[in-house]
Amino acid sequence: MPKHPTDLMNVESRFSDEEIALRDQVAEFVDRRIRPHIGTWYDQAILPTELLPEMAELGLFGMHLQGYGCAGRSAVEYGIAMQELEAGDSGLRTVVSVQGSLAMSAIYKHGSEEQKKHWLSQMAAGKVIGCFGLTEPTAGSDPSTMKTQANWVNGRWVIHGQKRWIGLASIAQVAIIWAVVPVKDLIAAGVDTGDKTDGVMVRGFIVPTNTNGFKAEAITGKLSMRASLQCDIELKAVTVEADALLPNNPGLKGPFMCLNEARYGIAWGAMGAARDSIEAALDYSAERLQFNKPLSAYQLTQKKLVDMTLELNKGQLLALELGRAKDAGKMELHQISVGKLANCRAAIEICREARTIFGGNGITVDYSPLRHASNLESVRTYEGTDEVHTLILGQKLTGEAAFR
Structure with missing residues (x-):
């Protein structure tokens, strides 16, 4: 069983x-x-x-x-x-x-x-905690507009800028900071830029968070992901050695390769929140008596439970199919968007519907569905919003990029 x-x-x-x-x-x-x-x-x-x-x-x-x-x-x-x-x-x-x-x-x-x-x-080993500084106050879904910049000054990299919604930043010992770098500075530092001789390139840097000029503060007042930590980062003349530069995969390809790993995990994770919400509703409906019988004995409650569980199982099978394809080296990048978009969308509806079975009790922290639903508002937003993943899939279907 x-x-x-x-x-x-x-x-x-x-x-x-x-x-x-x-x-x-x-x-x-x-x-x-x-x-x-x-x-x-x-x-x-x-x-x-x-x-x-x-x-x-x-x-x-x-x-x-x-x-x-x-x-x-x-x-x-x-x-x-x-x-x-x-x-x-x-x-x-x-x-x-x-x-x-x-x-x-x-x-x-x-x-x-x-x-x-x-x-x-x-x-x-957990001896060093890291964070990943990509998103900025004015550069979320379009990281190509990031303003954080690194310059080559007297044999070191000097970074200025701001990042927002950066998980774990205020407790991290090391930050991966993505910045635009003038090509002339990369050349001056002896970095291979291919055939580029002008403009800027996106590059990643390993930045210890105790470096002078690095400041991270937790974002407060959140209505979602409350048992978590997201931060603002300020970088004022943060100076690191030449070897802080990540040498491989320049451009936005670099951070996107990491985001795809996170997006894949979300396709599975969202189903965990959904499953927990349904099972909490199953337990509650079996014990809660209304009109002298348990809620689970009513047709409307059973319809809710069945509809939610069907969507859960479809999402779990989708996540498993993605995982098997990934392990076999056969997963295509657009399929990550299928998993992230479909499973976040399904999970948040499941959690909201599960909450209704609890009535007023369901708005307290004693029961999980509304907490999960609130968290999923963040999950469906980070690592690519619904809109971004829709356009990725729209481009796959039509061959037309409709991002701008």
């Missing part, structure tokens, strides 16, 4: 023994360390940083990367872990995404061998 009553299609039967063992390990961590406290953390807007070493011990940081102290898990295993974490809370899943899919992936995909050896093992 499947572990979850919502598994009408027996998705679990498609998992290997090793995948099930990982799922159970992460689920046990969520049940023991997250579920008992998440309502309080969310209500008080606290990121429980004491969980970070435990996440590292579970091998969750950079778990899909090979070598350098990373777990070397498959794409499907990574996805399964993200589903279980987000069943606890989107904010806690985001910690793993920022650390592994963004900050660590940037160094792994674009860094030198020396940079990888220096940083990745420390980050996998």
